[in-house]
Amino acid sequence: MRLHLSLAALTLASAALPAFADQVNIYSHRQPELIQPLLDAFTAETGITTNVAFVDKGMAERLVAEGARSPADLVLTVDIARLKQIVDAGVIQPVTDPVLDANIPETLRDKDGMWFGLTTRARIVYASKDRIKPGEITTYEDLADPKWKGRICIRSGTNDYNIALLGAMIVHHGEDYAKTWAEGVKANLAKKPNGGDRDQIKAIAAGECDIALGNTYYMGQMLSDPETKPTADMVRIDFPVFENGGSHLNISGVALTKSAPNKEAALKLMEWLSSDEAQRIYAEKNHEFPVKDGVPRSELVKSWGEFTPDTVSLTDVAAARPAALKIMEEIDFDN
Template identity: 65%
Template sequence: MTLRPVLTIAAALAGTTAMADVNVYTTRQPELIQPVADAFTEETGIAVNLAFVEDGIVERLEAEGKRSPADLVMTVDIANLSQIVDAGVTQPVESEVLNESVPANLRGENGDWFGVTTRARIVYASQERVADGEITTYEDLASDKWEGRICTRSGLHNYNLALVSAIIAHHGEDYAKEWAQGVKDNLARKPEGNDRAQVKAIWAGECDISLGNTYYMGKMLQDEEQTEWANAVRITFPTFENGGTHVNVSGVALTQSAPNKEEAVQFMEFLVSPQAQEVYAEANFEYPVLDSAEASELVQGWGEFEADETDLPTLADHRAAALRIMEEVNFDG
C-alpha cells in the first residue's frame, strides 16, 4: 500500500476526505510534531493533518461547533489545557493504554486531556558568577542575596503563573504573595522578552540567574547566534522545600466534534508509546511521560531531578489566585 504523505496547515483540513485521517489543531509549530506524525502514518497508513493555530483556538472550535474538522487539540501548559476543557469543546477519553502510560498527575481527572511530554521550570545560572550548588530551592529566589541578580519574562505569562500556582499549592496564598514580592525586589530589570532573552541577558552581564524552561537550552544550542548564550549558563534544578522540581506539560485532548474519533484515539495512544515518546522528546528537548522511554542524550546531560508530585489540575485550580497575586505586587511594573 502506498501511504499518503502527512499534510500540514489548515489547507489540509478543508472539507472532508475519502478515508479517515486525524486532524489536529496545534498551538505548537507543526514541525515539532511532524516526526511523530510521520511515524504514526508509517505504522498505520493514517494521515495526520496538522493545522497551526497560534491564538484563539478555543474561539475557533466554538465557532466551528459540530462542523469542526478537528479531532484533536495539542498545546502546552496546564492553563491552556484547562481553558480548552472548561470551554466545553473537548470530550473525555476512556483508554487503558493512556491511563496506564500517563501518570495520574499528568492527565485530566476524567480523561479530559493527557500529557505527552513534560518540561521543568528551572534556573539558568551564570557559569562565571554563580557557584555550582548555590541555587537549591524556589523559595530561596526571594532571598535578598539575589537582589539585582534575577531576570525573567513577564510574571503574567502562563509559565510563571504555573510556578506561582505551585508555590500556593505548597505554602498557601499569603506566602506566595510574599515570595512574589521578594522575587520582584530581586529583579535586575523589568520583566521583558521570552526565556531565551533572559539567558542572553545573563551572557551580557545584566543578571546572574533567570527562570526558564529546560527545552530552551536545546533550542539555543541549535541556533548559531544563541549557542554562545547557552554556553554562558548551566541548568540548575531547584526544588520546593517540601517537594520536587516544578514541571509543566504539553498535552493532547479529543475535541467534542471529532469526526474521526477512533483514529484520533489511536493516535493519542501512539503518542505515549515508547517509540513515539522518544521521537517526540528528541524533537522538542522535553521529557517523556512514559517511564520506560528515555530523554534524548542531550537532555540527559543536563542532569537528573525529582519532579514535584503536585498534580497539574491542582495548579490549574490555583491559577486565578496566582494571577491576582502577580497583579497585586505589580510584578511587571
C-alpha cells in the same frame, strides 16, 4: 503530505473533510516545529495525514464558537492550565483507552479521561557559569531574597509557564505567601520582563543578569543548534525545589474534541503519541522528559543530572491559575 493551515483555512475546509477518511485535524498551542517530527513519523507509519492549525490564544473560545461544526479532532497544549481551560469550556469528550492508560502514568492523565499528558518539562533556574556557583540556588523561595536584587531576568509574569509556577507556589504556601514572593522576585529583576525563555539565556550570556527562570527543553534546543550553542554553553541549568517539595513540573498534553469528525484516526494518533517511538522522538528532538516508563531521556538531558520532581497535583496547580494571574496583575509584575 502535511498541511500547516491557518485557523480560517482549516475551518473553511471542514465541509470537505469527510472526503479524506484517513486524516486528523489538530488545533495546537505547540509550535509547529516542535511537533512536526512526530507527525511526520506518524504519517509514515500509518498513512494517516495530519492538518495542523497553530492557535496561540483563544483556543477554547474558538472551539466553543465552532461547536459541532468544528473540524478539529485533537487539541495539543503546552501546559496543564490550558488543558483545564479547554475541559472547563465543555468542548472535550472523555476517552477510555487501554493503550493510553497503560502508557501514561495515572498522575499524568485526567481521572475522567478528558486529557492525557504526553511529555513533562521542569521550570528551573538558568545560571551564569561564571557568576553563580553550583549549589548557590537551591529553592524557588530563595529567588525573592534581596541578595538577588538586580540579578534576575524573566519573561512576562503572566506567561502560562510563570503563572503555573506561581500556582504551584500557592498550592505549597497559600496566596498571601505567593504574593509576597512574587513581589520579591519583581524587586530583584535586572530589567523589565520580555522575550521568551531563550531570550533569558541570551541575557545571562550577555551579562544583563545572572539568573533566570525557564523551561529545561529551551536550553536543550539551544545547545543542539550550532548557532546558539556558544551562547548556551555560558549558562548552566540548576534544579531548585520548593522548600517542602521538589522541582516544578508541567506537561504538554492532548485531548479529543467533542466534535472530532475523524475520531477513529484521532484515537490512533493519541495512542501513537504515547508509544515508545513517539516518546523517543520527544526526548531526542525536543529534549523533553518522556512520560512512558522505560523510554530514556536524551543524553543531553541526562547530562544535567537527576532531580526530585514536585509531587503536588497538577490539577491543583491548574485550579490555582486564576489566583496566580490575579496576583501578577495586582502587583503589576511586568512594569
